[in-house]
Amino acid sequence: MLEMTQLRCQMGRNGVSRLIWGVCFLFAAAPLLAHHGTGVAYQQDKSITLQGTVTDWVWANPHCAILFDVTDEQGNVVHWGAELGNPHQLSSAGFSREVMKPGDKITIFGHPSRNGAPRLQFDHVVLPDGHTLTTKNVKGNGEKADTDY
Secondary structure, three states: OHHHHHHHHHHHHHHHHHHHHHHHHHHHHHHHHOOOOHHHHEOOOOOEEEEEEEEEEEOOOOOOEEEEEEEOOOOOEEEEEEEOOOHHHHHHOOOOOOOOOOOOEEEEEEEEEOOOOOEEEEEEEEOOOOOEEEOOOEOOOOOEOOOOO
């Protein structure tokens, strides 16, 4: 009888242990569900071109960003931001931490935010030296790829 009680107690502890591990796994996996698609935040069917001055070049996970100032038609300065991919993806397309710096004059192309905020989803940028950087259709060294995939 004592052996049966010990067996039931051990089985109960295994069940609780499995439940705790399962809950821990769910909490660890929760950030994977938090990633968003860009089509929700940006107008994929509309493109804009802006000329501005870089105020910050953020080279960090999960997304890099270009912060820049644009002077509108009335002479007001509007602070804009462009969302890019992660550093690994961008370095495969020819970007680096040193590719831009505050004060650089750029022309940037992208998709505007749906809510009218001064934000855009990055498409490509023309740097002060005339070099164009994009994340689309490029080889690992930043050269244009021969294929669309």
